Amino acid sequence: MPSHPDSSVGYDTDLIVIGGGPAGCAAARMAASVGMRSVVIEPDRLCRNLYRISALNNALGGYTSGLELADAMTAELKAMELCRLELGRRVTELRAADDRVTVTLDDGRRLVAPYAVVATGVGPLQPGDVPWIVAPEGLFLPPLWQAAADDAEGRTLLVLGGDRPIGTFLRAHPATETRLLVVYPEADVYKVEEVRDDPRVTLLPVEHLTLRPGHRTTVAAEAMSADGTRRNLSADAAYLSIGNVPTAPPGDLLRGSDGYCPPTDQHPRVIVAGDLRSVRYQRIMTALGSGAEAALQAYYAARKLHMRE
Structure with missing residues (x-):
């Protein structure tokens, strides 16, 4: 010893x-x-x-x-x-x-x-750390696993990335009425399989995502798919799940x-x-x-x- x-x-x-x-x-x-x-x-x-x-x-x-x-x-x-x-x-x-x-x-x-x-x-990782997200300089967002039930109840959350914490969050709050807009690059489709069937989740594979300044209480973004289609997104808050x-x-x-x-x-x-x-x-x-x-x-x-x- x-x-x-x-x-x-x-x-x-x-x-x-x-x-x-x-x-x-x-x-x-x-x-x-x-x-x-x-x-x-x-x-x-x-x-x-x-x-x-x-x-x-x-x-x-x-x-x-x-x-x-x-x-x-x-x-x-x-x-x-x-x-x-x-x-x-x-x-x-x-x-x-x-x-x-x-x-x-x-x-x-x-x-x-x-x-x-x-x-x-x-x-x-923060939005500025990954190539598929364009975000205002210096933007820092919290990871999804830090969100509590009160942060999600009755609200729409924009989730950047499809990593495993999404499943952890959903299992932790099975009765929480929320909507998760999960935006992720198409190459990461395998990461979202465990949450695909949860009715609270909307999966949005994208080529690029541009975060825009929203109102004080909302988040705005533009998602562009691989075929060039653009879609405007709005949510009550944004969280990270990009690794x-x-x-x-x-x-x-x-x-x-x-x-x-x-x-x-x-x-x-x-x-x-x-x-x-x-x-x-x-x-x-x-x-x-x-x-x-x-x-x-x-x-x-x-x-x-x-x-x-």
Whole structure:
């Protein structure tokens, strides 16, 4: 078992965990189970995105909402003696060397450990990030999974993109009277299959979508189909479901052409976990598993180094 932080080599803890979502929390929990101390750095609250997921259908333990699972995970981490929480703090730089990882926080402090788990996840793409949407400069819209029942009841919502959160939203609010105008590029038709038969959904495959300034309480847009047909759209509000972009901290992380951070490409002392790894495995269950595996990877590596020394 690795020793506790050793001031003689300048370590502040056994493991630094960057990100307090499901993967980061699982990493800290697994680290504690094998006697490793950890510091979890999270700019918001633990499991902040999980709290906004109204319905779960792929989590063990009988949890049916993100709030229930997030509450359980947060309570467990806060009660762990081997885990120190740095909430409300951002990582401004991550540096990896032969014998350590150094993390700089936004308040100027530096933390040093033998290994770091990076589990910062992803954030929503905005209209200006995709080529098929023309939008006013600087426009930022919320993702659909942040919408509550009151945001949708009796209203028409323009949903940009056909990604999986649409199905999650509909399952979470089965009795909500709403109309979703789902606008998506024709190449993404496979993404909307699970919501195609819901009577609250109108599917609009497009070549381009132009968002126009509307009234203070409405959204206006012009959709152009592949055959050149144009259609004016009006809605009470607009939400995003066009995918995510990685939110990795600056420093010694290697990114692929898609912006994600493949685990096998990283420095041996930097372990990537959760949604930051790839767009293919963005699920709560895979995030939990990869976070736990990342902590074990650090544990076994540290033990091997200690035995060799």
